[in-house]
Amino acid sequence: MTDQLGALTTIFTEFYYWITVVLMFLIHVGFCMYEVGASRYKHHQHTLMKNTMLIPLVTVTWFFFGWWIYWAFPTGPGLAPSIMNESAALITDDSAFSAKWALPTSDILAVNLGDHITGVFWAAFLLFSWTAASIVSGAVIERITTFAFGICAIAIGSVFWTIDAAWGWHFDGWMLKILGYHDAYASGVIHAVAGGFALGILMVLGPRIGKFSSSGEPRNIGPRNPWLVTIGLFLIYTGFWGFYAACNIPIFDLGPEYGMEGVTYFTATNIYVTPTTLGGITMNFLMSLSGGLLAGYVIAKGDPFWTYSSGLAGIICASAGNDLYHPIQAMIIAMIGVVIAYKLHYWVERKFKIDDAVGAVAVHGYAGVAGLIICGFVLNGYPSSGYNVGSMWVGTDYAPINPLGMFIGAIIMFVVLGLIPGWIIAKVLHGMGKLRIPREVEIAGLDYNLLESAKDDEKAVSSSTR
Amino acid sequence: MATVTNWIDHLSAKEVAGAVYPGAGSTETLLVIVGIVLWIGWHVLTSNSESEELSKLAKKRRSANDHKSNITEW
Numbered sequence: 001m002t003d004q005l006g007a008l009t010t011i012f013t014e015f016y017y018w019i020t021v022v023l024m025f026l027i028h029v030g031f032c033m034y035e036v037g038a039s040r041y042k043h044h045q046h047t048l049m050k051n052t053m054l055i056p057l058v059t060v061t062w063f064f065f066g067w068w069i070y071w072a073f074p075t076g077p078g079l080a081p082s083i084m085n086e087s088a089a090l091i092t093d094d095s096a097f098s099a100k101w102a103l104p105t106s107d108i109l110a111v112n113l114g115d116h117i118t119g120v121f122w123a124a125f126l127l128f129s130w131t132a133a134s135i136v137s138g139a140v141i142e143r144i145t146t147f148a149f150g151i152c153a154i155a156i157g158s159v160f161w162t163i164d165a166a167w168g169w170h171f172d173g174w175m176l177k178i179l180g181y182h183d184a185y186a187s188g189v190i191h192a193v194a195g196g197f198a199l200g201i202l203m204v205l206g207p208r209i210g211k212f213s214s215s216g217e218p219r220n221i222g223p224r225n226p227w228l229v230t231i232g233l234f235l236i237y238t239g240f241w242g243f244y245a246a247c248n249i250p251i252f253d254l255g256p257e258y259g260m261e262g263v264t265y266f267t268a269t270n271i272y273v274t275p276t277t278l279g280g281i282t283m284n285f286l287m288s289l290s291g292g293l294l295a296g297y298v299i300a301k302g303d304p305f306w307t308y309s310s311g312l313a314g315i316i317c318a319s320a321g322n323d324l325y326h327p328i329q330a331m332i333i334a335m336i337g338v339v340i341a342y343k344l345h346y347w348v349e350r351k352f353k354i355d356d357a358v359g360a361v362a363v364h365g366y367a368g369v370a371g372l373i374i375c376g377f378v379l380n381g382y383p384s385s386g387y388n389v390g391s392m393w394v395g396t397d398y399a400p401i402n403p404l405g406m407f408i409g410a411i412i413m414f415v416v417l418g419l420i421p422g423w424i425i426a427k428v429l430h431g432m433g434k435l436r437i438p439r440e441v442e443i444a445g446l447d448y449n450l451l452e453s454a455k456d457d458e459k460a461v462s463s464s465t466r
Numbered sequence: 467m468a469t470v471t472n473w474i475d476h477l478s479a480k481e482v483a484g485a486v487y488p489g490a491g492s493t494e495t496l497l498v499i500v501g502i503v504l505w506i507g508w509h510v511l512t513s514n515s516e517s518e519e520l521s522k523l524a525k526k527r528r529s530a531n532d533h534k535s536n537i538t539e540w
Contacts, residue, residue, distance in 0.1 A: 041533070060501065060505050061505070064498070064505070104498045104501070105495050105498055107490060107491065107494065108485075111486055112485045112486070114482070115484060147513040147517075150512075434513070438520055438521070438523075438524040440523070441520050441523050441524050443530050444528035444530070444532060445528075445530075445533045447533070448532070448533050452536045454538050455537075455538055458540055
């Protein structure tokens, strides 16, 4: 940084992402509160620790290999050539955006005076990883072991979501080129994949004891502390602002980037380096939140737990195209997503005896998938990239956004990278006898020993003060 | 270990070296190996202690409401 304008742009961008990371931390605070509020008293402390410990586990593995996967895998490998080196192999050469610089031994993954951006960008993506893992955490409360959840959290947070991000979120991703995939604020790359992964685990893990009657009728195990759930979801909304901001590049000159001679065009862009405005996405965020809340209040008949969750589901459903939608389109799409998610949740629960304790598969998975499919129709024909737009299936340039490509993209997110890996990993852990806590512990409560110990402490202190 | 011992010399050099952490350029691989050992070791330790704790608790065979007598009042 030797000139003032360059320095200002760099430091502003560094600070911008730094702020998004701080804001996104609130998503995790919210998830912790939400899960504790949803769990029963005798499981509270273990529920909290399970979700808390995903922070260090995903963080260290993100440093060791998660970040590298994102930069190495945009080509598939073998599915579409990179626009940087024209090879379809893993991107590990010496080019500027190579995975070589994302190795844990790289000197730019540290305090490096020559690189102000990598660290904050790494951290922003890491917070997305925590979110993906935390989505799974809520669905499996009160019966998964902490060890098994840790493995699952690493798998979704540092492997599978980062593969889908390389494929469908990276500016060089093969899904943009071949399918015309577009997912500006991660309906699919975070929410659908995490929802699918959670469903895969739940299929193996089974329901909580007492969730279904002997005749198979589902029973409601409502949140023990609705106020904690409420504050948790408000914090998740708040953190979601940071998430939206982190999905943008705040200031970028698209003229030289697109090879337009003599053109200077500074703008904010989405993750695909196509133009949008922070003002526009702010309106869409709020309108999709509103659409979700309005629809959720009606369909859940005013039930607070589902109304708050529906606000989140509404944003998630509209997120794929919220960089371009009109605010009223965002609101309507959110409403549609909420109705689909709510109806599917209870249908799957009754039909397949799936016990999703917090509705995570519905709010994130079903709403995310619906959002991707709807986006294919509403944004049909828009370019999926600013670089060059051709036709579907070719792979040497970028296909435009289209319904079929988005539908296939939704399947890849929810099933291929979500449900199937979640199911396989859960099966392996189950085979090792490590997936589920013993029945006796589930009945007594994971916190039984902690509570007993606290009672003994209380008695000891009381007797000493008589 | 110090990569920088004088900031004026460092920043006025013809080519400013970016990495300024201790051991830059020579210790990264070792640090990663140590990090991975700590990470895997943590899983082994906690998995064993969790299994032990769960099996002890399972043997107590408490009922669904027994925990209520342990709720503290302070």
